[in-house]
Amino acid sequence: xxxxxxxxxxxxxxxxxxxxxxxxxxxxxxxxxxxxxxxxxxxxxxxxxxxxxxxxxxxxxxxxxxxxxxxxxxxxxxxxxxxxxxxxxxxxxxxxxxxxxxxxxxxxxxxxxxxxxxxxxxxxxxxxxxxxxxxxxxxxxxxxxxxxxxxxxxxxxxxxxxxxxxxxxxxxxxxxxxxxxxxxxxxxxxxxxxxxxxxxxxxxxxxxxxxxxxxxxxxxxxxxxxxxxxxxxxxxxxxxxxxxxxxxxxxxxxxxxxxxxxxxxxxxxxxxxxxxxxxxxxxxxxxxxxxxxxxxxxxxxxxxxxxxxxxxxxxxxxxxxxxxxxxxxxxxxxxxxxxxxxxxxxxxxxxxxxxxxxxxxxxxxxxxxxxxxxxxxxxxxxxxxxxxxxxxxxxxxxxxxxxxxxxxxxxxxxxxxxxxxxxxxxxxxxxxxxxxxxxxxxxxxxxxxxxxxxxxxxxxxxxxxxxxxxxxxxxxxxxxxxxxxxxx
Ligand code: ZN
Numbered sequence: 001x002x003x004x005x006x007x008x009x010x011x012x013x014x015x016x017x018x019x020x021x022x023x024x025x026x027x028x029x030x031x032x033x034x035x036x037x038x039x040x041x042x043x044x045x046x047x048x049x050x051x052x053x054x055x056x057x058x059x060x061x062x063x064x065x066x067x068x069x070x071x072x073x074x075x076x077x078x079x080x081x082x083x084x085x086x087x088x089x090x091x092x093x094x095x096x097x098x099x100x101x102x103x104x105x106x107x108x109x110x111x112x113x114x115x116x117x118x119x120x121x122x123x124x125x126x127x128x129x130x131x132x133x134x135x136x137x138x139x140x141x142x143x144x145x146x147x148x149x150x151x152x153x154x155x156x157x158x159x160x161x162x163x164x165x166x167x168x169x170x171x172x173x174x175x176x177x178x179x180x181x182x183x184x185x186x187x188x189x190x191x192x193x194x195x196x197x198x199x200x201x202x203x204x205x206x207x208x209x210x211x212x213x214x215x216x217x218x219x220x221x222x223x224x225x226x227x228x229x230x231x232x233x234x235x236x237x238x239x240x241x242x243x244x245x246x247x248x249x250x251x252x253x254x255x256x257x258x259x260x261x262x263x264x265x266x267x268x269x270x271x272x273x274x275x276x277x278x279x280x281x282x283x284x285x286x287x288x289x290x291x292x293x294x295x296x297x298x299x300x301x302x303x304x305x306x307x308x309x310x311x312x313x314x315x316x317x318x319x320x321x322x323x324x325x326x327x328x329x330x331x332x333x334x335x336x337x338x339x340x341x342x343x344x345x346x347x348x349x350x351x352x353x354x355x356x357x358x359x360x361x362x363x364x365x366x367x368x369x370x371x372x373x374x375x376x377x378x379x380x381x382x383x384x385x386x387x388x389x390x391x392x393x394x395x396x397x398x399x400x401x402x403x404x405x406x407x408x409x410x411x412x413x414x415x416x417x418x419x420x421x422x423x424x425x426x427x428x429x430x431x432x433x434x435x436x437x438x439x440x441x442x443x444x445x446x447x448x449x450x451x452x453x454x455x456x457x458x459x460x461x462x463x464x465x466x467x468x469x470x471x472x473x474x475x476x477x478x479x480x481x482x483x484x485x486x487x488x
Contacts (some may be wrong), residue, residue, distance in 0.1 A: 011110040017379075020239050026062045029234055032069045036086040039280075045117060045276075048315060048356060050320070055424050056379065068124055070124060073100075074127060074219055102126070134228045137227055138224060142154065152216030155192070158196050170252055181195065200213055223251055236259075237267055278327070279292065297314055313338040315427065317337035319382070320385060340437040344427065348429040354399060368416050371387050371416065382427060452482075467476075
């Protein structure tokens with residue numbers, strides 16, 4: 001079959017055949033969290049979406065350099081270059097060093113990602129560790145004439161840029177409208193146009209996160225870190241840039257402009273964005289009282305939750321929707337996802353215990369091809385899940401003694417579940433109910449057959465040792481007339 005991966009490119013608004021710049025290798029950059037608070041659903045969805053892409057690219061045989069940054073400076077309270085730095089504010093409120101805030105929430109973010117079975121990126125750069133690269137990038141933009149210095153700060157000149165390039169092409173906003181917007185009288189008049197954005201900000205005396213630069217002691221604007229670090233680790237042009245849809249404007253639009261201004265050409269070939277999450281039909285927000293952290297989901301400790309939800313329930317729930325669809329969280333929907341995940345884990349446990357017969361009375365069909373086609377079609381995870389549920393029906397028929405399965409079909413089914421459910425979707429079904437993967441089952445069977453052999457040879461010392469030590473590990477071993485049975 002044709003193994004061309006189709007991806008939806010936000011820039012062209014259509015699905016395109018993915019062709020990497022360098023054969024066999026993929027460079028991808030995903031905007032990571034601003035680490036000033038606990039991870040929430042808004043963090044889980046992009047992390048899981050691009051984890052699926054990463055896993056699938058690896059499955060297709062690509063070598064992937066996956067960069068996901070940590071924003072630890074320059075993200076201000078109000079995105080329009082105003083307000084306090086989010087990290088600095090948290091540090092002030094908690095009387096900590098800003099880097100203590102960063103370290104604490106980075107570790108907590110990693111823990112939450114690990115629970116969600118999100119693979120770590122291959123490089124995880126921090127903005128504060130790349131101030132020099134960002135200053136160099138700003139210098140390039142100034143040299144090309146697409147930025148101006150004003151009172152120690154440097155701003156991107158949207159009007160000048162839009163004469164030579166297309167500002168607004170990602171978000172499909174009209175630059176004329178943006179340029180026309182009149183400034184509100186807020187006492188801040190450093191910018192020529194409201195839509196100009198900061199590349200470097202002069203720090204006010206009370207601002208604690210500051211670095212020297214040719215223009216002032218200050219700090220980088222929020223957007224410049226991704227242009228600078230993407231270029232440093234993936235080159236002037238790279239394959240995929242991802243993030244949540246909320247980042248399309250202004251963050252990614254500005255990234256495109258910065259890179260094109262500095263380099264003279266676009267950096268990114270495929271822009272991919274996951275859709276947003278709502279809670280009971282409402283946008284998530286601190287002021288709405290529906291801001292639920294991942295830890296609160298895992299423990300059930302939020303007033304809107306009627307019970308805890310395991311990380312795998314959250315993961316399964318997110319994957320039941322296509323990444324470009326909106327997802328609405330409610331207790332009912334999560335309970336349904338919990339049942340769905342359990343059903344799949346049970347089917348997998350049965351699959352691992354099935355015994356093959358001479359022939360199959362159940363139909364496996366082209367399950368692998370159907371799952372693969374769905375993944376190749378812009379990562380259609382809900383279709384993969386429904387195909388696996390179809391296969392679960394056949395597993396249950398055989399498991400209930402109402403049908404038989406050949407060794408070849410059994411091997412194929414196990415292989416498809418291992419590849420698609422465990423490796424690509426990252427669902428930990430093998431750990432969900434004390435069962436485990438095929439190799440694990442085979443190893444236990446091998447150990448018990450050695451014990452059986454020892455018994456037949458009247459080697460009681462060996463046979464007792466195996467039984468006692470396995471019992472200590474939590475295994476129940478039962479001798480039957482055909483041999484043995486075990487469970488954990
Ligand atoms: Zn970014």
